Amino acid sequence: MADPTTYRPEPGEIPDSPGVYRFRDEHRRVIYVGKAKSLRQRLNNYFQDLSGLHPRTRTMVTTAASVEWTVVATEVEALQLEYTWIKEYDPRFNVKYRDDKSYPYLAVTMNEQFPRVQVMRGQKKKGVRYFGPYGQAWAIRETVDLMLRVFPVRTCSAGVFKRSAQIGRPCLLGYIGKCSAPCVGRVSPEEHRELAAEFCDFMAGHTGSHLRRLERRMAEAAEEMEYERAAKLRDDIEALKRAMEKNAVVLTDATDADLIAVAEDELEAAVQIFHVRGGRVRGQRGWVTDKVEEVATAGLVEHALQQLYGDESGDAGGGAGNGGVPKEVLVPALPEPAEPITQWLSERRGAQVDLRIPQRGDKRALMETVHRNAQHALALHKTKRASDLTTRSRALEEIAGALDLEEVPLRIECFDISHLQGDDVVASMVVFEDGLARKSEYRRFQIKSFAGQDDVRAMHEVVSRRFRRYLLERQKTGEWPEGEENGALPATPEAELRAEEEPAGPEPADVRGAGRDEDGRPKKFAYPPQLVVVDGGRPQVAAAQAALDELGIDDVAVCGLAKRLEEVWVPGESDPVVLPRTSEGLYLLQRVRDEAHRFAIRYQRGKRGKRVRRSPLDDVQGLGETRKKALLKHFGSVKKLRAATVEEISQVPGVGRKTAETVAAALAGTQPSAPVVNTATGEIVEEE
Template identity: 40%
Template sequence: MEAFEISEELRGLIAALPDLPGVYIMKDNSGAVIYVGKAVSLKNRVRQYFQSPKTQSAKTAAMVKRIARFETIVTDNEVEALILECNLIKKHRPHYNILLKDDKNFPYVRIDMREDFPRVEIVRRRENDGAQYYGPFVSSGALREVLDVAGRMFPLRTCKKDIARAIARGERPCLNYQIGRCMGPCTGGVDPADYRQALECIVGLISGREGEFEAAVRDRMHAAAEALDFERAARLRDTLRALEELSQKQKMATDAGVERDVFALHTEEGVALVQALFIRGGKLLGSEHFELQWEGEESPEELMAQFLRQYYADAPALPKEVLVNAAPEDPPLTEAYLRGLCGARVRLAVPKRGKKKALVDLAKSNAAQSALRLLIRARTDFERHEGALIQLADALELPAPPARIEAFDISNTQGTDSVASMVVFINGRPSPKDYRRFRIKTVEGADDFGSMREVVGRRMRRAKEKSAGFADLPGLLLIDGGKGQLNAALQALSETGCPDVPAAGIAKRMEEVFLPGREAALVLKRNSAALHLLQRVRDEAHRFAVTYHRRVRTGRTIASELDRIPGIGKKRRTELLRRYKSVKGVSAAGVEELADVEGMDRRSARAVFDHFHGTPKDE
């Protein structure tokens, strides 16, 4: 006897499952990805979902009920399946997968060694561009402090200038060169070998090898003193002191030169987080915690495995050793996954004694404190937001506190480029993933009432169609505007068969609240939590609408400017903007540069150049 009602489409998909390793992607009726998993045997693993629910958790049973179809991708082995699974989870962020709530991007140092005079850049994302990346660094402030100290000794360039072109044109060096904060390779007077030597010293510093950098500073300080250049010697002495002060801020954690990450998982009252300690060059560079999306069903082993896979998915470099307080599910597979990412063995261990155990215990202690702070903050936030929602329900005479509030606003410029925004607040907090934007399609000119009627109607029709992101109706539909806008929204609710959705309007000038069927506006106390919540929601809807309107207007302006150029169609316009980012960038380019853009030729490049600079006159 089947435990679930299985559609004919699902029956066919299940029957066709291969007995091979790979990844399966579960989708709901709207086509949204709700779960991604890996399997040694796709046939055996996927079939398990559609068998007796008695052995399934509540979360899994709820997910299976939403599965409308699934896709599979066959891989050569389980490690390949694991890598693909992690990439798909990061791409789709499925509702039923364990996810990192804090998808933080720590700063890295980027150096492109292919340049003659490489720059030292701080970036937040690692690109597959052939450059070398160092990090991650927990604190961008501390990283900038390190680079500032390094810059006093070795003032490398920070500009994006084309050095060869600058030298050929004899361009004037920038202000940094004038004040001694750049060696000035654009002057043509800097030996690339000397520049590289300075760069290697900075690389040693950010890699945790302060000794090499200190030795270089001391050598130059003594050389300056022997040459009776006491002013330079004093500056180098100050640099050395600053470096020593910086080093003292970092606690010696383990053997010199060791690179190690330490992770401790802590679960308490529905909170699951991992505390991380980052050790580079034998020093504890910092600590950070990551909260996991967790509903209390997954084991510590499952949580740790998912965390490690997601955390290291985009890491430019991995340490030689990872210490954890809970072994991940299938440790050999996780080690193989990490080895596949970096091309070298990464040792994964749960230490039982000694210095390594002390590091894990330190992470555990910090994890417990981080969890306590999160719980206290969550309770405080809940009480504050819950109080505001209860007060709002009482003031507006709603049937219940509105767990979901949707707000709409219209934005245009004298009736052109009309757009609308829909923002969503869940339990009093913004939920950006549920925000939606609309272009007004059926209304001409500056008709805010007609525009509001259109957009609310479109939203409610999508609810009837069970479209993704629109299936849940709001407990309160808030309109940015007065009676006219509210009445337009009410008309749309009636026309779409949703007259019972509670609605209200809030006017900006007097902060008056308008309700259906009431002639007089409701004036809430200025210091009331209910009014402050309405203002936050209304202001967010306004911000989101204005931002979208500006983007649409700017895009139209850019398009119209380039569309006026003979021979420049949509494809060439897109490629020009991709290369130069703006019309200003396009206008500053020369004919040869423009001709080098994909899809362009010399004739079209000349047309673009002449459009901005005028056709040269015959002499």
Template identity: 35%
Template sequence: MFDIQEELKKLPERPGVYIMKDEKGDIIYIGKAVVLKNRVRQYFQSLSRQSPKVQAMVARISEFEYIVTDSELEALILECNLIKKHKPRYNILLKDDKHYPYIKVTMFEEYPRVIMTRKLEKDGSRYFGPYTNATAVKDTITLIKRLFPIKSCNKVLPRDIGKGRPCLNYHIYQCLGPCSGEVNKDQYRELMKDICNFLDGRHEEIVKKLEKQMKDAAERMDFEMAAGLRDKINSIRHISEKQKVLSTTMEDQDVIAFAKGDTDSCVQIFFIRGGKLIGREHFIFEGVGNTESRDLMNSFIKQFYSSAAYVPGEIILQEEIDEMNIIAQWLTGKRTSKVHIKVPRKGERKHLVEMVSQNAGIALEQFKEKIKKEENISKDGMEGLAALIGLDRLPCRIEAYDISNTGSSEI
């Protein structure tokens, strides 16, 4: 039996997605949280302050699950896809992810621009996002224009170079003034590469540069400039985080990892489709405490993909498995196109594997607690039965016979 109050105590202080279920096990609500522990607890505290809809939903909750993610933005994307998949009764369908805003750096142009868009195109541009809302994108673009001296006017370059005088931003050092012709396109593109690095999260060099400028300004006793630079540094450090789950290459991937206990193990698989984390499954293997990890994974992959309706182009594993090449060939045949099996050592894929492994560990602990509770329930039932029929000790075996088809004459 699922003890909601006990499970609430075990919620992690991590971002993620929570899934509410009714007594039939049907999903009735899916939500996201910056801190799972705080958000899920709110549903079961001070119900009188909740809306009638929330009160009705909470009254039907019999159990809940959750998926830990690395950021709120990851939780948002996952929440959106899970709601589209399960259509829970108490959810309002969120907008499709194709409407999410992105930052676009038009690197295919001679003088690139930094703009907001809601459409991904294979046009040579660099895309960053998705972001939670348009305001986040606009704030980030505004910050970029404060940190980097790029043009913010509507002049079309190189067509308008030399036409008219540079604007005020050029004279207050907020723009290099490419419209004046004093900056060649290579210099300007180098600046745009710095912006791309900044949006990629590789901004330590930028921070160091600003810190040096801030120190120099303070030594000159130009405290106003130093304060402005300080604010820029703080803005960089708090800029909206880059979403890891979505890939502009739109790849399909399965990420598989496991967690091992003394006697049981859990294998977890996350499904990434079109670059989006859309769901997951976990499988419990009982009595495999002494089994080697590579043997467990090898067995799982064969069993799972033998009946899988779809095989993605890339399968990412936590550890290497035996017969990796032959299994890849087998899966390539099922897919009818090349399948790659990879074991990442660093980078984004490695981070994804770690996230899946964390969720496998959570699922394994939940399974252990469920078994323990079932054993306690069985023991309590046996003790009650023994007391009821006057047994001196608990029975070791109980037999039952179905006599529904023998007729009343034979009872």
């Protein structure tokens, strides 16, 4: 625990102007980002007597080891820079909203030649119109099914579209009238794009003009006694009305607004957002957050606005979700001061935005409904998480007590080795922080220095590689001077330290690096754990400890979990530590170990599945893929081809006498072997 007076700026150093400040810990990680109208006044509040600070603020300033700031011209610039840094550094003490579920959107890919209507999740893409978010994906498909009667826009994938264009025949939707079939030229690209634009216009809330136009066309068809066309138009009108009925009218004045409500207690907060377009609720979403900093309702609203509109630019996203800043944003409390936020929102929209608290009427009543949803979301979240938080804390404390650690291991890294009878030896590293998996920092290693069934040697190598990279990063940032006693790295080329990594998102994303560099940005292996867990018993634990000792690292604890009796082994002890079967600490270690095993097995199986044995025909010079296939098709297998004569081989179309002699000679020098099997699928690739 650091003393804030050790890094407090000297009097007069802090400017009395708007700006953004960053607190860093001893590893140079950014742990908190904030903005202020007056940097001097705000930062001085952090360096008062610790007893006068809020408990969470006190934890933050005692965790920090330094503070720095950047001066900007206006409060709006400070707001934008604060949001950018929070996204970049992911500071642990800032409010970070988490979606309480993954929300699907209805998306129209207007950036394609033939726009497609589909369900989309995740990060938004430029040129795509989004509507939602919806509570369930089936709700989107039900709405689209009704809309396709009137707006037959393409919904098929790129592969289906391309195949239909090649064979000149549309898919089923084209035959039943729910697709205009641009793949076979029934409509031109311009006509199809116009259909997609009308679809978006209707979904954005401009429904009256479309309904009036259809009703006029239905009346004209009836006057001309084209009753079948009139009946179809009647059905189209009913389909659109049913689609509209799914979104209840809540504001009679056809308002475009987002309503944000907050429910909170001392530890957590839940935010609910209703997206209203054209007076109808077009989407709803919710966030929850742990209040790791002292923040009032107005502050929670400000953070919610930053997250909701931070990546938006005007109303280009269009639609009924948060794909653009609406004319009105209704909130339970205004940020202090409100003018910079209002100006920032207006710049994002490109027009004036009204940020206010609803006082009476329909909007006030709707705000109360949104608030009830927020209260329900918070109650549901606390029901799911309350016991979980307590259990995780107890588990970490039990581990610290059992291993005689000075502090609770907030970051645990676990290593496991996987191979198939000595082939494709790989290792995995999984990370748990505060008892939860941190999948973005998972790593995988390919053991290249040797092959064989030597788990102890492999464990020594992988732990050495991981912590050599840690020391290398510290040398680069100047935290561990090169050549210092206990800190000098072995003379190993940096290329040999490079691990083959697979950082995991959901499963897994292409995100590189764990830890932070001198600016707090992501960096590989720069943040050490408090505890290293290895999958194995005393030999594996001894190997991991030896690797740390060779590198001079003495502030990282090591233990191993043996599968046979679930015994916990520690270095230098002849007997294991036995935790009770009902221990939460043992359960957490088992989860960490099992996750490392799963991640290693997944990597090993993937490598194994890609490794398919070569065919003897691959070694025949001048024999291409076409003639290889012709030979195997004619004879059925390499075994029968090996038994064939030169004359029989030369009868295969495309194979001459000279080639047949070459093939026969090549196969005569090879020995029959077992069938070639794809070990990932169990499929026989080639029978010999």
